[in-house]
Amino acid sequence: MPTLPYIDKEKKTIESPHVVLVGAGASRAAFPNGDACGRKLPLVNELTDVLDLKNTIEKYGYLGNTTNFEAFYSEIFDKPQYGDLVNEIQKRVREYFEKLEIPNTVTIYDYLILSLREKDIIATFNWDPLLLKAYLRNIKVKSLPTLVFLHGNVYQGVCLTDHQLGYLGTLCIKCHKPLQPVQLLYPILKKDYNKDPVIKDQWDRLTDKLENCYFFTIFGYSAPKTDYEARKLMKKAWSTNKTVELSQIEIIDIKNTEVLSKNWSEFIIRSHYGTYSKFANSWLWYFPRQTCEALFDATMLLNPRKPTPFPKTDSLEELHKFVNKLEIEALHT
Numbered sequence: 001m002p003t004l005p006y007i008d009k010e011k012k013t014i015e016s017p018h019v020v021l022v023g024a025g026a027s028r029a030a031f032p033n034g035d036a037c038g039r040k041l042p043l044v045n046e047l048t049d050v051l052d053l054k055n056t057i058e059k060y061g062y063l064g065n066t067t068n069f070e071a072f073y074s075e076i077f078d079k080p081q082y083g084d085l086v087n088e089i090q091k092r093v094r095e096y097f098e099k100l101e102i103p104n105t106v107t108i109y110d111y112l113i114l115s116l117r118e119k120d121i122i123a124t125f126n127w128d129p130l131l132l133k134a135y136l137r138n139i140k141v142k143s144l145p146t147l148v149f150l151h152g153n154v155y156q157g158v159c160l161t162d163h164q165l166g167y168l169g170t171l172c173i174k175c176h177k178p179l180q181p182v183q184l185l186y187p188i189l190k191k192d193y194n195k196d197p198v199i200k201d202q203w204d205r206l207t208d209k210l211e212n213c214y215f216f217t218i219f220g221y222s223a224p225k226t227d228y229e230a231r232k233l234m235k236k237a238w239s240t241n242k243t244v245e246l247s248q249i250e251i252i253d254i255k256n257t258e259v260l261s262k263n264w265s266e267f268i269i270r271s272h273y274g275t276y277s278k279f280a281n282s283w284l285w286y287f288p289r290q291t292c293e294a295l296f297d298a299t300m301l302l303n304p305r306k307p308t309p310f311p312k313t314d315s316l317e318e319l320h321k322f323v324n325k326l327e328i329e330a331l332h333t
Contacts, residue, residue, distance in 0.1 A: 002242065002246050004246070006212075007331070012331045012333060013293055013328055013330065014214060014295075014331070015119055016213060016243060017119050017120045017121060018121075018214065018217065019121055019206070019213040020217040020218075020284075021124075021125075021219065021221050022112075022126060022219050023124075023221025024044060025043070026221070027041040027130060029108055029219075029278075029279065030130070035101050035103070035130065036101040036102060036103045036104070037101060041130075044069050044070055047093070048066050050096070052092075053066075053092065056089075060085035062076060062082065073086075073089065093127065094184060097129065100130060102130050106319055109134035111279065111288075112219070112279065113131075113144060114141060114144075114288065114319060114320075114323050115284040115291075116145035116289065117143045117328075118143040120145040121148060121209045122145050123209075124147070124153075125150050126149075126151075127152065127153055127154050128153075128154070129155030132153060132156070135147055140320070141324065142323075146209075148202040148206055149182075150230070151184065152183050152184040152199065154181070156168065157169070157178075157180060157181060157182065158179055158180055158181075158182050159172035159174070159177065162174040168181060183198070183199075192229070193230070206237075207236070210234060210237035210241065211241050214292045214295065214296075215248050216249045216250075216267070217250045217251075218251045218253070219252040219279070222253075222255075234267075235266055238267055244269060246272075246299070246300070247269070247272065248274075249264065249268055249273040250273065250283055251275045251276070252275075252277075252278070254277050260275050261273065285309055286307040289326055290329060293329065294307075301331065301332050305329060
């Protein structure tokens with residue numbers, strides 16, 4: 001028999017986490033016109049063109065197919081004759097993404113961060129710094145979710161000596177030396193998420209939450225079959241979740257429902273899922289900070305609560321006022 005999500009008996013709120021998995025499609029949705037300067041948020045297979053790599057690739061003697069960037073990168077990653085090319089690609093990727101700046105107006109990433117509580121987690125595969133920059137400008141708001149970066153991030157820094165993570169440009173809180181950049185670009189066909197200590201830590205945080213979560217949102221991430229290791233880790237954690245029979249999956253993506261449900265069939269339990277083409281149609285939008293409570297009321301108590309949707313605004317100040325006044329409604333018991 002499935003286990004109920006963890007309920008705080010005093011507050012009558014759900015304390016099981018809501019997990020949000022973020023892919024490149026989410027960055028594209030959040031910044032459809034590019035960053036503050038109009039720079040494009042590229043999908044992975046657009047990197048060759050966006051980073052102007054075609055001539056560089058030819059210069060180093062590679063004549064194969066580069067249409068699938070991850071497959072191409074996996075092929076050259078550990079071949080000595082392409083060592084300089086791998087270094088050049090890594091350099092170009094970091095330089096491009098480091099330049100990206102978040103617009104001054106409210107973005108989907110601001111709404112996403114503010115839609116969750118401290119018990120929740122956002123796990124992203126994206127290298128761009130915009131989710132982290134959105135987090136930092138909302139940090140004064142009470143009870144924000146944890147962020148983890150499953151493939152590294154250009155704005156993330158590490159002290160390997162003292163095992164401390166933070167933001168580039170800051171100091172280690174123990175040894176007070178500057179934090180160093182984390183690794184990016186892992187060959188998709190040969191990934192070992194346990195090899196790099198930073199990545200292992202980030203995956204451990206995600207899988208721990210997946211083992212206990214009540215609501216799972218997948219935003220703009222296709223979970224390619226070629227990324228076998230990522231799928232395996234997530235599926236293992238999900239399969240040990242004792243609440244999974246009662247949980248809900250929502251997929252925010254522009255692809256049609258048939259394609260999405262097939263892609264995530266390993267995770268979906270019966271009809272416990274929904275697909276949405278826009279973030280503004282999701283549970284996160286209509287029940288910010290209380291998605292799990294809203295799900296429990298609707299499915300377990302058969303007493304749906306009234307939505308408390310975000311205001312549509314370009315003002316962070318207005319958005320912060322809304323969130324700070326938002327009351328987490330107790331379960332309808």
